[in-house]
Amino acid sequence: MRHQPIDSSLFVENRARLKRLLPPNSLVIVHANDVLPTNADGSFKNFPSTDLFYLTGVEQEESILLLFPDSPEPTQREILFVREPIEILEIWEGHKLTKAEATEASGVTTIKWIGDFPNILRNCMLTAEQIFLNQNEHRRAAAVVQTRDDRFVAECQKQFPLHTYRRLAPLLHQLRAVKSDAEVELIRRACGITKGGFERLLGFVKPGVYEHEVEAELSHEFIRNRGAFAYTPIIASGKNACGLHYVQNDQICNDGDLLLLDVASNYANYNSDLTRTIPVNGRFTPRQRDVYDAVLRVMRASIAGAVVGKMHRDWHHESQLMMNEELLKLGLLTKEDVAKHTREEPACKKYFMHGLGHSIGLDVHDVAPGNVPFAAGWVMTVEPGIYLPDEGFAVRLENDILITEDGSVDLMADIPVEADEIEAMMAASRK
Structure with a gap:
């Protein structure tokens, strides 16, 4: 123990x-x-x-x-x-x-x-x-x-x-x-350990480091705080990030690449789940920034949309509709593509092909009834993404939230996610 x-x-x-x-x-x-x-x-x-x-x-x-x-x-x-x-x-x-x-x-x-x-x-x-x-x-x-x-x-x-x-x-x-207050506090503890690991990486990642070296930094931070990897870490640079469950973590991080980090700690068997995407050299290109901000907007709106009484499938569909509009502005979809959207064949599927989030707790993909609406006390991940293998990068962002009668509470609100903040923290670490 x-x-x-x-x-x-x-x-x-x-x-x-x-x-x-x-x-x-x-x-x-x-x-x-x-x-x-x-x-x-x-x-x-x-x-x-x-x-x-x-x-x-x-x-x-x-x-x-x-x-x-x-x-x-x-x-x-x-x-x-x-x-x-x-x-x-x-x-x-x-x-x-x-x-x-x-x-x-x-x-x-x-x-x-x-x-x-x-x-x-x-x-x-x-x-x-x-x-x-x-x-x-x-x-x-x-x-x-x-x-x-x-x-x-x-x-x-x-x-x-x-x-x-x-x-x-x-x-x-x-x-x-439905998580009790005591369970939520244990999840918060896991989120706090994850925060320390991510902030440690902002001072470590630079061109020339290997993905497995990044993994080693996280392992050090998690274990010294009584945690451990909540799941096999995904540390994917460049085009590697377009494979949703890439776990080899053995490639070099090159200048100009984005590094997708789907990594988090558990604590006392309770899990957190975080994804961040950062520029290896500390600066997003204009195109990377546009895609990044699009994903961040969908994540923030989806966090606000996770309310008591909403069905998971409807919540997910709302995110797809938002993603359609973002992809349209990015030049990745046409108005004709969006007009053909259905629940069964969403227009955004080529670029955002996975679920929006899942219950989390004692299991990373925690157990929960499948056909009931969100209730107060549920803890969920929110993880939209855009995947562009032809352009050699992907962006996924993910926070964990607590659903309450008064709206959702972002349990990772203190973990840097704004592009400007990430760039500033990476620059400060190199002075």
Whole structure:
């Protein structure tokens, strides 16, 4: 746990919110993620289950949360199972949570060792009427690898075939979409770390540096502030920026190029997501500046347009209409092109082909209900762009916002984005 401790009241309240959505006599089971293998005897670093973390604050592998609010046995209404910290584990893998530490992190008072889970599960299953099990139901998930949750679903249904099974994911998506004040503060902390990384780069980038050297500067700044890359960084100079998910980061940054930086930190498993586009030599050309300002206008208008009650698809379409007008002024579209615009075939698609933004939180592309309007407490990214491979550059800008009843709040308002400010800060760093 690199981050500072989080008050367990956050996770106590998250569990309480979930319990209020459950029908009577329901049993909920949520597993930690697997520790995934690499090659030979290697494994990836443990990546916490965001659902388990949301409900417990626990990041340790092989942990299980069992919720049975209506159990006739009070000690079985809320149980967290963790690995027993025996001496051999301490020697080979390091410290594991004690029962007291698990309670302190999660607010769960009944802690059991993982070996106790089968017997307690059977006892609860014989009393419960509805079983809520978890799976990754993100709309864009490539569900080709069987997870620990997947295996448990199959095992549980085999062992207890006559029970009524329900999907937990829709309930968690509903809950996780709305961030509490405590969650917003953790996201703000991630945004603050990201701000430091970006401002560090404004004093580092110049003709002749390599993209991976820029990545190294960010890594230093993020890690020293208890953060880490929220996602694989995109550091794309020149035409590389026209590939939406370019991550090689191995090319030189040339004089006259723009450098697109889609890079951000997380903190305490909560993510930020930032994109900036800066001139490698510290000055935009007139054409680069015109494109940059066009994207910035669409971003600012889209931030203002993210209001409670608006559907995501309508918000996105509004940005496309604005982008059509900007592309028309840039000479990239004709009036005839704009007149042919439809939702299915937007006129701007050649130059702005991706979504305007997504929910963000414990996952970078965070879970949220797909067919409901924006609500107060949603945290969203806003990321329009214009991509010009024939001209050898692209511009994308991205900030994170909090949607409130009084309008949207830009959580990255203090991170430089105006072209004049970026040029001034790059010039000042070179004196």
